[in-house]
Amino acid sequence: MKRSNRLVSLTNFFLENPREHRQLPYFADVYESSKSSLSEDLDIINEVFQREELGFLERTSGASGGVRYIPEFSREKSIQFIQELRRKLEDPSRILPGGYLYMSDILGDPGQTREIGRVFASAFARQPIDVIVTVATKGIALAYAVASFLDVPVVIVRRDPKVTEGSSVSINYVSGSSRKIQTMVLPKRSLKEGANVCIIDDFMKAGGTITGMINLLEEFDANVKAIGVLAEADDDEEDRVVEEYTSLVKITNVDMRRKYIEVHPGNFTDR
Amino acid sequence: MKRSNRLVSLTNFFLENPREHRQLPYFADVYESSKSSLSEDLDIINEVFQREELGFLERTSGASGGVRYIPEFSREKSIQFIQELRRKLEDPSRILPGGYLYMSDILGDPGQTREIGRVFASAFARQPIDVIVTVATKGIALAYAVASFLDVPVVIVRRDPKVTEGSSVSINYVSGSSRKIQTMVLPKRSLKEGANVCIIDDFMKAGGTITGMINLLEEFDANVKAIGVLAEADDDEEDRVVEEYTSLVKITNVDMRRKYIEVHPGNFTDR
Numbered sequence: 001m002k003r004s005n006r007l008v009s010l011t012n013f014f015l016e017n018p019r020e021h022r023q024l025p026y027f028a029d030v031y032e033s034s035k036s037s038l039s040e041d042l043d044i045i046n047e048v049f050q051r052e053e054l055g056f057l058e059r060t061s062g063a064s065g066g067v068r069y070i071p072e073f074s075r076e077k078s079i080q081f082i083q084e085l086r087r088k089l090e091d092p093s094r095i096l097p098g099g100y101l102y103m104s105d106i107l108g109d110p111g112q113t114r115e116i117g118r119v120f121a122s123a124f125a126r127q128p129i130d131v132i133v134t135v136a137t138k139g140i141a142l143a144y145a146v147a148s149f150l151d152v153p154v155v156i157v158r159r160d161p162k163v164t165e166g167s168s169v170s171i172n173y174v175s176g177s178s179r180k181i182q183t184m185v186l187p188k189r190s191l192k193e194g195a196n197v198c199i200i201d202d203f204m205k206a207g208g209t210i211t212g213m214i215n216l217l218e219e220f221d222a223n224v225k226a227i228g229v230l231a232e233a234d235d236d237e238e239d240r241v242v243e244e245y246t247s248l249v250k251i252t253n254v255d256m257r258r259k260y261i262e263v264h265p266g267n268f269t270d271r
Numbered sequence: 272m273k274r275s276n277r278l279v280s281l282t283n284f285f286l287e288n289p290r291e292h293r294q295l296p297y298f299a300d301v302y303e304s305s306k307s308s309l310s311e312d313l314d315i316i317n318e319v320f321q322r323e324e325l326g327f328l329e330r331t332s333g334a335s336g337g338v339r340y341i342p343e344f345s346r347e348k349s350i351q352f353i354q355e356l357r358r359k360l361e362d363p364s365r366i367l368p369g370g371y372l373y374m375s376d377i378l379g380d381p382g383q384t385r386e387i388g389r390v391f392a393s394a395f396a397r398q399p400i401d402v403i404v405t406v407a408t409k410g411i412a413l414a415y416a417v418a419s420f421l422d423v424p425v426v427i428v429r430r431d432p433k434v435t436e437g438s439s440v441s442i443n444y445v446s447g448s449s450r451k452i453q454t455m456v457l458p459k460r461s462l463k464e465g466a467n468v469c470i471i472d473d474f475m476k477a478g479g480t481i482t483g484m485i486n487l488l489e490e491f492d493a494n495v496k497a498i499g500v501l502a503e504a505d506d507d508e509e510d511r512v513v514e515e516y517t518s519l520v521k522i523t524n525v526d527m528r529r530k531y532i533e534v535h536p537g538n539f540t541d542r
Contacts, residue, residue, distance in 0.1 A: 007275055008319040011282040017382075048279040096437045104436055104461055108426055110419040111288075137407040137427060143411050156380055158407060165375055165479035166367045190375055 001032045006041055014045065014057065014069035023066035033179060042067055070148045076271075081115055082248050082265050087147040089231070089249060092259040099254045101261065103231070107138055116248065117145020120200065120228040123246055123268060124150070126224045130195045131155055135184065135213060139201040142230060146200050156214055162247045163187045169219045173212030179187040184212050186220070197222045204229040207242035214242075232266060244271070272302045277312055285316065285328065290422040294337035297371065299331050308431035313338055324451035344393040344539065346542075350384055353464050360433045360502070360520060363530040370525045372532065374502070377471060378409055388416020391471065391499040394500045394517055394539060395421070398496045401466045402426055404488065406480060410472040427463050428484055432456045440490045444483030455483050459493070468493045468535060475500040485513075503537060519541070 001009070010027070024035050031038070041230040046057040073081070085106075094102040106112050120142070131149055135157040147154045161168055165187035175182050190198075195204050199213055212255035214224055227245040234252040247266030272280075279299070287309055294307050302309070326342040344352070356377075365373040376387035377383050391413070400421055404427040406523040418425045432439055436458035446453050462468075470484055498516035505523040518537030525532050 003275065004315045004469075005277055005319050007278045007281045008316050009323060012319075012323065012325065013280045014287060015283060015286050044275045045279050048276050048283075050284065052280060054283065102460065103436060104426075104458065105424070108424045108461070110415050110425065111422075113415065114419070137411070137429060140408070140411045141415050141425070144381050144384065144415060148385070151382075153376070153379045154381065154412070155375075158408060165371075166373060187375065189373065190379070 001033060003037065003041065006031050006033065006038075007044060010041055011045055013028075014123060017151075018055075018069050018149055020072045020171060021066055021068040023064065023171065025208060026066070038079055048134045059126055066120070070125065070266065071118060071121065072125055078119045078122060079265070081119055082268065083176045085116075086249055086263045086265065089263045090250070090261050092261060095254060095256055095261060097256075101231075101251060101254060103202065104138075107141055107230075109168055110141070113141040113145045113178070116142055116230060117147075118149055119248060120146045120198075120246070121149030123271065124226045125227065126197055128196050131191065132198050132200055132208075133157060133191075133217065133222075134200045135159070135209060138203070139230075142202060142228075143200040146198065146228065150198075155190045157216060158185045159183060163243060165190070170214065171212065173218065175208045182212070184216050186216055191217075191220045191222060193221045195220065195222045196199060196225045196229065198226040199224060202229045203233070204231075204247070205233045205241065207245075209240045210245070215242045229266075231263075272304060275307065277304060278294065278308075280316060281312055282316055285320075288325075289340050289342045289420055290346065292337055292339040293427060295336065297337070331401065341396065342389065342392065343396055344389055344521075349390045350536070350540055352390055353539065356387075357520055357534045357536065360534045361496050361532050364528055364534060366525060366530060366532060368527075370459070370527060372502075372522060372525060374432070375409075376471065378412055378501075381412070384412040384416045385419075386509055387413055387501060388418075389420055390539070391417045391517070392420030392447075392521060394542065395497045395499065398492060399467050400469045400496055402462065403471055404428060404468050405471045405483060406430070406484060408441070409474070413473060413499075416472040416498065417469065421469075426457065426461045426489060429456045434439075435509055436461070436506075440487065442483065442487045444479060444486060446479045453483070455487050458486055462491045462493060464492045466493050467496045469497040469499065470495060471499045473501045475502075475513065475516065475518070476504045478516075479530075481516070483514045500537075502534075 027038050028035055051054050053074045058068050058070050094215045096102050096173045131152050132143045132147040132154045143154045168187040170185040172181050229247045231249050232247040248267050248268050250264045250266045252262045252264055298309050299306055313328055321327050324345045328338050329341050388523050402423050403414045403418040403425045414425045439456045439458045441456040443452050500518045502520050503518040505511045517539050519539050521535045521537045523533045523535055
């Protein structure tokens with residue numbers, strides 16, 4: 001195959017299969033090309049990926065050597081994305097009764113959720129993560145976006161058991177803001193014991209929901225390696241029950257009367 | 272920029288921005304290249320995309336002419352994917368009490384949901400669709416996958432109203448299989464009146480949930496242009512309340528005692 005065609009095909013392969021390791025002979029077979037030509041192809045692709053801040057190709061040498069694509073935003077690109085998000089969220093028409101913020105348009109846009117996922121995946125790229133865990137409903141799209149870049153599966157904690165998933169483990173927890181007792185359920189079959197877990201959710205106030213997930217995950221002997229929330233609300237620090245987490249934005253002030261919202265960068269930018 | 276670098280960059284652009292129309296001068300600016308060179312680049316990319324059955328580049332000429340990438344599986348590739356899915360689903364260890372089938376591993380795999388989304392997006396590519404609608408929880412990942420290929424947003428119908436989304440419209444409906452009365456809710460703000468809608472869900476038996484969604488969508492004067500379900504269960508035809516839909520697989524027989532599952536291709540293959 002000609003170099004120009006190979007470059008298009010290889011670029012597609014890497015983008016569709018992030019983190020999947022392949023040995024050079026695999027590509028040499030597919031494209032009927034020499035390893036040296038392929039090696040040059042990979043240099044070109046790596047150069048463009050790095051310049052466009054899409055991540056890089058990680059190459060290993062030796063008998064089982066090969067290549068895989070690590071999708072990773074640069075810190076600068078992530079921070080730039082967070083600034084754009086802040087501007088969008090500060091739109092006063094988002095204010096809902098109760099001081100909540102309408103975010104469903106952003107969470108409903110596959111392009112936006114994909115970029116948010118890419119920021120989290122970049123932040124957690126060095127952690128050994130086996131699975132992304134989220135709770136129904138609004139964090140699900142973000143969880144899949146992160147998972148697609150880290151090449152791991154998604155497990156969804158539900159608030160209601162469903163007959164169609166077999167036996168499950170459930171816990172009760174106290175919701176941080178409403179102080180109500182709620183239930184969380186995870187099918188036994190959905191998570192291997194001792195898995196390394198990354199929790200993703202759209203919003204965190206006092207952190208009751210995330211604490212509930214952590215407690216539920218303890219029943220599976222899971223190791224929570226990372227916690228990512230899109231937006232955190234400014235809360236009394238003494239009320240906050242979750243300490244180690246990464247937030248992209250922090251909503252510090254929602255003034256319904258004056259129709260004013262203040263959104264700051266989350267603790268991601270302190271990393 | 273050199274052709275080889277341009278090809279990598281352009282391939283990434285098209286894959287990340289399906290259906291987004293751009294005029295050639297846009298690319299000429301970005302890459303500081305002549306339109307004729309770019310035109311050759313697009314020929315190469317289109318050739319590879321078509322050969323690998325990833326879809327094609329749609330080019331328009333004239334003053335506002337340009338190019339966009341239409342991601343589309345060929346019919347053969349879709350059917351091949353459905354056959355693999357059938358094999359996976361026929362694994363007897365999937366049988367759950369009540370004759371249900373465990374599918375959360377497939378629905379939890381971002382790579383699998385993406386491919387399922389690509390099959391639906393290919394099937395509905397010629398329909399004028401403005402938005403994908405699904406109901407919480409299990410269809411959500413599929414809905415986002417379809418939406419990402421059709422470049423439209425996702426709206427999630429909930430079974431419980433949430434305070435954080437503002438005023439909403441709700442309906443009661445009768446679940447087809449359990450004959451229980453249930454509620455469905457959609458925030459007013461989430462859907463424009465008169466939108467062209469594609470409904471996506473993971474599973475359909477008698478079709479009560481989908482009928483509920485159709486009724487709820489009538490309140491928004493939406494036009495349901497397409498309905499896609501991953502798996503349908505063989506049901507008495509007279510019980511079925513939804514007539515026009517596309518299913519990828521059809522579960523015809525789940526024999527708990529003999530540990531036997533029979534999965535056939537859905538009506539997608541009759542198209």
